[in-house]
Amino acid sequence: MPPNFIRHIIEDDMQTGKYDGRVVTRFPPEPNGYLHIGHAKSICLNFGLSIEYNGSCYLRFDDTNPGKENIEFVNSIKEDVRWMGFNWDEHLYFTSDYFERLYAYAVELIERGNAYVDTQSAEEIRQNRGSLKAPGTDSPYRNRAKEENLELFQKMKDGEFEEGACVLRAKIDMGSPNIIMRDPALYRIRKHRHHRTNDQWCIYPMYDFAHCLSDSIEGITHSLCTLEFENNRELYDWILDALDVYHPQQIEFARLNLSYTVLSKRKLIELVEGDAVSGWDDPRMPTISGLRRRGYTPESIRNFCERIGVAKRDSLVDFALLEHCIREDLNKKAHRVMGVLNPLRVVIENYPEDQSEEMDAINNPEDKAMGTRKVPFSKVLYIEQDDFMEDPPKKFFRLGPGREVRLRYAYFVTCTNVIKDETGKVIELRCTYDPATRGGDAPDGRKVKSTLHWVSAQHAVNAEVRLYDNLFAVEKPAADDDFKATLNENSVQILKDCKVEPGLGKAEPGLACQFERLGYFCVDSRDSAPDNLVFNRIVTLRDMWAKIKKQQKFK
RNA sequence: AGAGGGUUAGUGUAGCGGUAUCACGACGGGUUCUGGUCCCGUUAACAAAGGUUCGAAUCCUUUACCCUCUGCCA
Secondary structure, three states, X not given: OOOOHHHHHHXXXXXXXXXXXXXXXXXXXXXXXXXXXXXXXXXHHHHHHHHHOOOXXXXXXXXXXXXXXXXXXXXXXXXXXXXXOOOOOOOEEEHHHHHHHHHHHHHHHHHOOOEEEEOOOHHHHHHOOOOOOOOOOOOOOOOOOHHHHHHHHHHHHOOOOOOOOOEEEEOOOOOOXXXXXXXXXXXXXXXXXXXXXXXXXXXXXXXXXXXXXXXXXXXXXXEEEEHHHOOOHHHXXXXXXXXXXXXXXXXXXXXXXXXXXXXXXXXXXXXXXXXXXXXXXXXXXXXXXXXXXHXXXXXXXXXXXXXXXXXXXXXXXXXXXXXXXXXXXXXXXXXEEOEEOOEEEEEEOOOOOOOXXXXXXXXXXXXHHHOEEEEEEEOEEEEEHHHEOOOOOOOOOOEOOOOEEEEOOOOEEEEEEEEEOOOOOEEXXXXXXXXXHOOOOOOOOOOOOOEEOOEEOOOOEEEEEEXXXXXXXXXXXXXXXXXXXXXXXXXXXXXXXXXXXXXXXXXXXXOEEEEOOOEEEEEOOOOOEOOEEEEEEEEEOOOHHHHHHHHHHHX
């Protein structure tokens, strides 16, 4: 991990012996949605730091709001953290495990005269809170006797009040310039079944109360969270001091923002529930499960998290960096194969009708240990429609009438004839091949300007390929009030008649490979079947020709 | 003067009083049976103004701009 301000703090603490050299962090998600790449940043930070400093990192579910949380989310979060490559060992915790202790802390706070039961309505409390510039006013119930508060809180716990009838509040300062400190609520009544404690409780601690005390109970040393909790730190410190308990150190860092997508749980939930995507694991989603299904590897995501760094300033990370990370990883690891997305039939006129032969192809030029494979060649082939132009512009090096190109690992072929349908669309090419160029090299040393990928028509396997693009059409969709209006209408394009080399027929779900000259693709883990192959495009290869085309268009 | 944070190339990030780092991107070139990879090069930044100092991105002051906070969400 490169240097960052949090590491500096930890290193200082190691020097001064602040926590006796211990480093204990935690990743504390609320199980009310799926994890996304912003969480990946936090996971890599918390687990990464604990590994680097020989400490530990706990996984704690912050499950204090039973109305929004459920077990499906708990399970998906565990799966995602594990998939990211991190291990919480035996340290799997739930805030709900501490409900009894938290309740005892609340009682103690009342006994110390630091909390009271307020029977104002939510509306009244809001009105009495004041504003950013004006102080609030004390609740009429603020100075209830200790015994009365104790009795009322007991009754809250026993279910004698309706939801909203009252709350337990910290007795701090209604005039505090920090609004968080104006007697914040600590406990509220929720007559809701909790996914772990069932109907055992009808009062639930607020995040601010539960979170800092959970950190304290667990002996967390460095409690890392995002910037929006900076204002809350004063309250955590107050609670911990009022109770005179172990005091972790909270450090805030900037949350991740990624261009062309959204990373707020609220917005992601809206996309899922509004059917803008097919689910939490839609390959266009920035969720960990979406990225996984898309074909991103844990290594690439971890690498990305390392490169974006950790700081306090708000930022917007280029999506291109994530793409760079997956290309870099897959370039080393992915098998090369040939697949044609938009097939154009090619007949090699001088190739024997019933002949076919096996060509040797390299699986990965970056790693010769990955070996070679045989690819069948025959008289009728498919090449990419984009690889032929009847009237090629400058700098188009691929096939055209009368041109010679190399078919990768096979032969040099020359286009001799172009066949069109009645609308003028090119539907077939006639070519001749040079038998002396078998394998792809010309004995006379002549060169061609381009090498094309291809598949043999009779041997090819059919596949569906889904081409993905950015979910949003603008860099900062979050800036828009109606963020859904900026969804990219062409974020997915489905191609049904793709042709891939026969070896892919038995590809396992999740397998990632490079379709040469096109990009990285993976077998969809949800929809692909042996008789119905489905590939997701993870990312395109960097594409010089695409850039040249763009430049030519602007000229 | 409501409080708390922040501001370094297009983007992200390092720097902790002594030549402004690295990565991505963009642009140009070389190698190449992938217009991929790889290699080489170019581009481009300390928000502003004062002050302290032999010397300031770094310390001090002022200003500007940005973010967060008025849930019985987290």
